Amino acid sequence: MIDYVRDGAEIYRRSFATIRAEADLGGLPEDVARVAVRMIHACGMVDLVADLGWSPGVVASARAALDAGAPVLCDAMMVASGVTRRRLPAANDVVCTLGDPRVPELAERLGTTRSAAALELWRDRLEGSVVAIGNAPTALFRLLEMVGEGAGRPAAVLGVPVGFIGAAESKQALAEHPAGLEYLVVHGRRGGSAMTAAAVNAIASEEE
Amino acid sequence: MIDYVRDGAEIYRRSFATIRAEADLGGLPEDVARVAVRMIHACGMVDLVADLGWSPGVVASARAALDAGAPVLCDAMMVASGVTRRRLPAANDVVCTLGDPRVPELAERLGTTRSAAALELWRDRLEGSVVAIGNAPTALFRLLEMVGEGAGRPAAVLGVPVGFIGAAESKQALAEHPAGLEYLVVHGRRGGSAMTAAAVNAIASEEE
Numbered sequence: 001m002i003d004y005v006r007d008g009a010e011i012y013r014r015s016f017a018t019i020r021a022e023a024d025l026g027g028l029p030e031d032v033a034r035v036a037v038r039m040i041h042a043c044g045m046v047d048l049v050a051d052l053g054w055s056p057g058v059v060a061s062a063r064a065a066l067d068a069g070a071p072v073l074c075d076a077m078m079v080a081s082g083v084t085r086r087r088l089p090a091a092n093d094v095v096c097t098l099g100d101p102r103v104p105e106l107a108e109r110l111g112t113t114r115s116a117a118a119l120e121l122w123r124d125r126l127e128g129s130v131v132a133i134g135n136a137p138t139a140l141f142r143l144l145e146m147v148g149e150g151a152g153r154p155a156a157v158l159g160v161p162v163g164f165i166g167a168a169e170s171k172q173a174l175a176e177h178p179a180g181l182e183y184l185v186v187h188g189r190r191g192g193s194a195m196t197a198a199a200v201n202a203i204a205s206e207e208e
Numbered sequence: 209m210i211d212y213v214r215d216g217a218e219i220y221r222r223s224f225a226t227i228r229a230e231a232d233l234g235g236l237p238e239d240v241a242r243v244a245v246r247m248i249h250a251c252g253m254v255d256l257v258a259d260l261g262w263s264p265g266v267v268a269s270a271r272a273a274l275d276a277g278a279p280v281l282c283d284a285m286m287v288a289s290g291v292t293r294r295r296l297p298a299a300n301d302v303v304c305t306l307g308d309p310r311v312p313e314l315a316e317r318l319g320t321t322r323s324a325a326a327l328e329l330w331r332d333r334l335e336g337s338v339v340a341i342g343n344a345p346t347a348l349f350r351l352l353e354m355v356g357e358g359a360g361r362p363a364a365v366l367g368v369p370v371g372f373i374g375a376a377e378s379k380q381a382l383a384e385h386p387a388g389l390e391y392l393v394v395h396g397r398r399g400g401s402a403m404t405a406a407a408v409n410a411i412a413s414e415e416e
Binding site: 002004005006007008011014015018019041042043044045077078081082107111112113114115116137138141144145162163164165166167169170173188189190191192193194197 | 210212213214215216219222223226227249250251252253285286288289290315319320321322323324345346349352353370371372373374375377378381396397398399400401402405
């Protein structure tokens with residue numbers, strides 16, 4: 001038998017203790033630090049802190065929206081899949097429209113990616129929502145365009161797309177958007193569905 | 209209108225070109241390099257290469273198993289969610305047993321995590337399978353115990369759990385396992401469901 005820790009609660013406890021010992025959380029508001037700990041837990045990198053950007057009210061705004069029943073709008077099935085439903089305070093809907101059969105034709109017509117086109121199907125739920133983008137830079141760019149056009153104002157945008165083409169630029173555009181959205185980003189190329197879902201899970205409940 | 213690349217195929221092309229220009233792929237066999245490119249694409253980090261470990265036959269063995277209809281056994285729903293079904297060569301089953309209603313009681317009885325206990329439900333499909341572990345170190349440790357006990361020999365193990373407690377150790381244990389399994393790992397703390405699913409997707413099809 002291999003010797004390893006088998007107690008899930010103990011693994012969580014030791015993991016979070018390691019993160020709090022190693023990560024430089026001193027410059028973060030307390031609520032953002034709590035979210036950062038779970039994001040670090042999801043990726044194994046304590047230096048993620050250096051790339052975090054946020055508006056001061058993002059965690060409170062997102063949490064209040066969730067408490068009031070707001071949906072979580074996700075750009076990718078992996079993000080939606082990573083949101084722990086029992087942590088959500090109001091049995092909130094977790095929505096991903098990427099697989100909707102209308103999306104390929106929408107993408108064709110709009111001349112954009114399916115990830116961006118899928119946001120067309122968010123229009124009636126965008127106002128007051130919690131947006132969680134963990135994959136596609138084009139989805140985040142499209143969101144910012146839609147907000148700029150008056151399609152609705154999310155309560156908070158967790159903008160954590162990953163990759164080499166547009167990821168850094170889309171997150172910078174979110175942080176600098178003239179609408180002054182409440183936002184949380186991981187600047188640069190890093191990001192992804194796991195840390196995005198972790199951010200939602202951290203905001204949804206104080207439970208560790 | 210914000211200026212960004214909206215053509216999905218062009219985004220992929222530029223992304224892979226950037227990765228091939230920046231990542232140090234020279235020391236990798238060609239088939240492993242191709243998998244590495246997609247894993248890097250999923251996490252935004254070209255330095256992932258330095259932590260890769262593999263057995264020389266892992267990609268060929270996993271691909272042959274998929275061609276023959278082997279299931280992909282995943283430790284987490286996010287991994288299963290990230291596997292692109294249309295890339296799979298034989299409409300292979302993608303299995304995650306973590307949500308099975310028997311798992312909590314199994315975990316209690318076995319004194320382990322639910323992620324590890326869920327592997328009990330893999331026993332009749334383990335032989336010749338492709339195992340994709342992208343979340344829980346305890347699942348990888350448990351897999352190695354089961355293989356050691358003669359429960360079956362997977363055709364390949366993609367061992368990419370993430371985190372601070374047991375992740376590095378479980379991946380080292382896979383690489384050194386006396387059964388001499390075909391394996392691919394990301395040594396250290398890094399890992400996760402996105403890069404694990406990306407590895408499956410790369411092995412499943414040469415299509416970029």
